[in-house]
Amino acid sequence: MDGIAKTHSADGEALFVLVTTPRPIGLASKRAVDIVLALCGIVLLAPFFIICCAIIASFSAGPVFFRHRRVGFNGKRFDCLKFRTMAVDAQDRLRRHLDSDPAAAAEWLATRKLRNDPRITPIGAVLRKSSLDELPQLFNVLKGDMSIVGPRPVTEEELGRYSDSINAYYACRPGITGLWQVSGRSTTTFQRRVVLDSYYAHHWSIALDAKIIMATIPAVCFSDTAY
Numbered sequence: 001m002d003g004i005a006k007t008h009s010a011d012g013e014a015l016f017v018l019v020t021t022p023r024p025i026g027l028a029s030k031r032a033v034d035i036v037l038a039l040c041g042i043v044l045l046a047p048f049f050i051i052c053c054a055i056i057a058s059f060s061a062g063p064v065f066f067r068h069r070r071v072g073f074n075g076k077r078f079d080c081l082k083f084r085t086m087a088v089d090a091q092d093r094l095r096r097h098l099d100s101d102p103a104a105a106a107e108w109l110a111t112r113k114l115r116n117d118p119r120i121t122p123i124g125a126v127l128r129k130s131s132l133d134e135l136p137q138l139f140n141v142l143k144g145d146m147s148i149v150g151p152r153p154v155t156e157e158e159l160g161r162y163s164d165s166i167n168a169y170y171a172c173r174p175g176i177t178g179l180w181q182v183s184g185r186s187t188t189t190f191q192r193r194v195v196l197d198s199y200y201a202h203h204w205s206i207a208l209d210a211k212i213i214m215a216t217i218p219a220v221c222f223s224d225t226a227y
Helices: 027-044 046-059 090-100 102-111 122-130 137-143 156-170 190-203 206-221
Strands: 003-008 014-019 065-071 077-083 147-149 175-177
Touching: 027 046, 027 137, 027 147, 027 206, 046 077, 046 122, 065 156, 077 137, 090 102, 137 175, 147 206, 156 190, 175 206
Parallel strands: 147 175
Antiparallel strands: 003 014, 065 077
């Protein structure tokens, strides 16, 4: 049933979410644009792929690429590709850090991000700051698991936090960029991310995608966060 759901951010801000079941967005038109942009991106950015692979292999022990299981369009599970930016024992580092630092644990609970993340390698921090770590997701776009623009792909753990907005998330292919990424990204709460994803699903258009793509470069270049 359609309606308005009220939730709250971590700092007590009232947030209102439109609860409906949107149709799958874009279909053939959005998919065609994705294929063209992904192919162009892979060809034009090939030198950056080679450089990133060489740097990661030279300065950080472990594989060059990182595959992480995510939930995508219609609830399909897929492996999201990234250049590896974390140490190979990342999960152990995260657990120890959250257990020993209550402030970090609260930050993780609110945003699923850490400003001072002990898992990230020095090279990884540079890749994340520039968003070069996400270049391999162009191959996810070609495969059809992702889109150029859409909600960020969520993990199994994060899925339950979408609550009544889950159908809005399922209506979209996850994106390399999206409203959350150009609206403060890591400076916003996870609840705000859910609101933005829901808005995108209900108001999608080619024009909206174009605006988000144009806003992505300045959002990356002028971001004061490194994650």
